[in-house]
Amino acid sequence: MDTGAGPPPPASGTHRGQGPERNVSKAEVISWEPATGAEVWRGPVADVDETVSRARRAWPAWAAQPLSTRMELMRRFANEVRKDAEKLATTIAREVGKPLWEARAEVDAVIGKVEVSIRSYAERTAQRKLDSALQGTMAVRHKPHGVLVVLSPFNYPAHLANAHIVPALIAGNAVIFKPSERAPASGEVLARCFHRAGISAAVMQFAPGGPAEGSAFVAHEGVDGVLFTGSASTGIAINRRLAARPDKMVALEMGGNNAMVVWDTPKLTDAAALIVQSAFATAGQRCTAARRLFVRDTMYDAVMSEVKALADRVIVGAPFDEPAPFMGPVIDNAAADGLTESFLYLLSHGGKAIKHLVRVHDTLPFLSPAIIDVTAMKDRPDVELFGPILQVIRVSDFDEAIAEANATRYGLAAALVGGTPQEYNRFWANVRAGIVNWNRATVGPSHSAPMGGVGLSGNHRPTGYYAADYCAYPVASGEMEQPRAVIGVGLN
DSSP, rough: OOOOOOSOHHHHHHHOOOOOOGGBBEEEEEEEEETTTOOEEEEOOOOOOHHHHHHHHHHHHHSSSOOOHHHHHHHHHHHHHHTTHHHHHHHHHHHHOOOHHHHHHHHHHHHHHHHHHHHHHHHHHOOOEEEOOGOEEEEEEEEOSSSEEEOOOSTTTTTTHHHHHHHHHHOEEEEEOOOOOOHHHHHHHHHHHHHHOOOTTTTEOOOOOOHHHHHHHHHHOOOOOEESSSSSHHHHHHHHHHHTTTTTTEEEEEOOOOEEESSSOHHHHHHHHHHHHHGEEEEETTTTEEEEEEEETTTHHHHHHHHHHHHHHHHHHOOTTTSSSSSSOOOOOHHHHHHHHHHHHHHHOOOOEEOOOOSSSSSSSSOOOOOEOOOOOSOOOOOOOOOOOEEEEEEHHHHHHHHHHTSOOOOOOOEESOOHHHHHHHHHHHSSSSSESSSSOOSSTTTEEEOOGGGBBBBBBBGGGHHHHHHEEEEEEEESSSSOOOOOOOOO
16 A cells, blocks of 8 residues: 555556546446547446355366467467457557557567467476386476466557466366456457467356446455556555455566656756656557656756657657657546646645646646656655656755665666666666666567566566466376385384
């Protein structure tokens, strides 16, 4: 739960998996288009008990399938996504407001995840046989957990869900997929691609619902594990709910109050581009987005002049506008209101606006990118402001920059822009984060690397290439073709 100084984080502005009450009633889920306010999707809330029961009945047959069969079905799934690529991209763009070019890139990531997951499973869970005593063998193999619930956020409604679902299915688990109540339409298109590929609708179930259904799935006796991507507050609630259940797998990929440090570099234009990409891509609604920028005081004026000039050029618009926007709206008006309140809080407690947060539209959640110097703030809130707000702090030496970067309970992503190889080595060694980059943006991590963090950013079970680790558990087996044993001591 967020307990940093300052106001509590806005309910919609920071919590990727939780939506306003209007998205869910007792009977149905409704999603709305941020850019227009139009209804996108409406459907019934899943029956939790029936969904789990159906998955439990279907799981043994799926787990008994040869691994090669499950992998081939995943490749068929990728082909189904290719066939439906434009429909899925259009649905994502409408439902969560991201520009169409970015939604298309998300669909490409969904497709690419399949081969990455197949390679990952082969590498991370490879079968091994070793010689053992008495001419026997010691074998290591992996088993699926059973029925896993995937709880996914709205900001990448297909890719982040898929990053859990594909590795879980390859490992032989049945999956219950509850998308964010703000993005059920995108989840349904994704689920249908699995089903058309030949994966049973009982093995990969689409289960729309709200926070109540998510909580019920987490606590259900028939569920063997929870794979979650979303806010720290929700992840902590899941962890607390299952604290007395070590038998259940819990993998948490949560948010971050991510740091970017700019040190000695002559390439100010490139540095500004990396900063703007990191802070404002997806309207700042990425878990790896740069929230805090630390700039060496001797470079401050030059760096911030470049950053502001580039941020001033950022086009904010609807997903299908021409020319294409860099940023769409945030997810809804509640999020926009909360972010506006947070910016005003920073401003009234010592922050100095470099670029004001502006509501671009009176009734829709379009926000301009905002930059605020908070160097003079006595107590900076350690919260994840899930939107286009970049906080800037001046620093005078490199050790101070590292200490400031670590002044957070989160630990997802950090980046150093500029500096020498020796300074990067110090930065890498001392910054506490699961993703540490040099002269690269904080956003857009590689699919072939682990994706996760420490502190309030995760529970040491990264997704990405390492998802195979939490989708199956290792089993050690001492084996001989015939029983053979002697007792060599302690007998009359």
